[in-house]
Amino acid sequence: MTPRVSVVVPSYNNGPHIEAAIHSILSQTYADFELIISDHSSTDGTWEKLQLLASDPRIRLMQVPAGGGAPANWTAVTDEARGELIKLVCGDDLLYPTSLAEQVAAFDQHPEAVLVASQRDIVDETGVPVVQGRGVQHLHGMVDGLTAIRRTVRAGTNVFGEPACVMMRRQVLADSGGWDSRSPYLIDQATCSRVLLHGPMVAVRRPLAGFRISAQQWSVSLSREQSEHARAFHAMLRSEHEGLLSGWDVRLGDARATLMAWKRRAAYIWLRRRMGI
Structure with missing residues (x-):
């Protein structure tokens, strides 16, 4: 079955x-x-x-x-x-x-x-x-x-x-x-x-x-790459699906994607210290 x-x-x-x-x-x-x-x-x-x-x-x-x-x-x-x-x-x-x-x-x-x-x-x-x-x-x-x-x-x-x-x-x-x-x-x-x-x-x-999550998963370069991919994703959605996203949606999302990437970076630094690495 x-x-x-x-x-x-x-x-x-x-x-x-x-x-x-x-x-x-x-x-x-x-x-x-x-x-x-x-x-x-x-x-x-x-x-x-x-x-x-x-x-x-x-x-x-x-x-x-x-x-x-x-x-x-x-x-x-x-x-x-x-x-x-x-x-x-x-x-x-x-x-x-x-x-x-x-x-x-x-x-x-x-x-x-x-x-x-x-x-x-x-x-x-x-x-x-x-x-x-x-x-x-x-x-x-x-x-x-x-x-x-x-x-x-x-x-x-x-x-x-x-x-x-x-x-x-x-x-x-x-x-x-x-x-x-x-x-x-x-x-x-x-x-x-x-x-x-x-x-x-x-x-x-x-x-x-x-x-x-692992303390080894994150890096400064990865945080930049992920925020760049997020911005590209937002632009792709707006381009492919007319009316789905406004310019304000994308600008807000782009700014927050950069902020979130650095928040994750800080979280992994904290985790490394917590685990004594």
């Missing part, structure tokens, strides 16, 4: 955390799901650790050849999904036990929705929350898709959260062109925005996932 939900995990060198990520998915209170895990030529033992989990009938393992970066891995594992609904979980993140159940319930309550997003906790290398209940800004309940897109642009950041916070209708994702790799640092935000051109979202104002 075809499962209602496909959870897909594109792993790459997630050796220290892949087991915790997979166990968090297998421990869901919602049972009607399949779990597809692709490994993108990991060199740190991730694939070997996945073999220890392969006996679970809900799991399918696959390998993706080197090359193409994250978009290639995300696309390959998504193409194997069969469920009506799809959730992508990176190999070092965590799902909280009721994540699938609550997001499926939101789709059942709002059948016109194309996407459900929740808040998330920011967790450190050990899984301990360092920031709780982040995401979805001031969105609550059913939100028009175009309104949600404007909100994420004006905020200068991804209000939908990382993929583990989001569940989408798989067919709408496919009809939208799949994962949007034109903005490498904004693949999740850009894809959610493209999906939301097709309908409304539901915002769940509770953390249903843990997004893991």
Whole structure:
């Protein structure tokens, strides 16, 4: 039988955390799901650790050849999904036990929705929350898709959260062109925005996932690159979809994207000090 939900995990060198990520998915209170895990030529033992989990009938393992970066891995594992609904979980993140159940319930309550997003906790290398209940800004309940897109642009950041916070209708994702790799640092935000051109979202104002951060993830050059990609993303949206964004929307979003990039930089400096690095 075809499962209602496909959870897909594109792993790459997630050796220290892949087991915790997979166990968090297998421990869901919602049972009607399949779990597809692709490994993108990991060199740190991730694939070997996945073999220890392969006996679970809900799991399918696959390998993706080197090359193409994250978009290639995300696309390959998504193409194997069969469920009506799809959730992508990176190999070092965590799902909280009721994540699938609550997001499926939101789709059942709002059948016109194309996407459900929740808040998330920011967790450190050990899984301990360092920031709780982040995401979805001031969105609550059913939100028009175009309104949600404007909100994420004006905020200068991804209000939908990382993929583990989001569940989408798989067919709408496919009809939208799949994962949007034109903005490498904004693949999740850009894809959610493209999906939301097709309908409304539901915002769940509770953390249903843990997004893991590392003190080594950030740099001054990366903060500049991400803000540059955000500005390009805003300009692209305005150019491709007439009437969606005003000039003021873009100017505000550009300014806030620069500010948010430096806020993240400061947060990672704080994390390094917290961990004694």
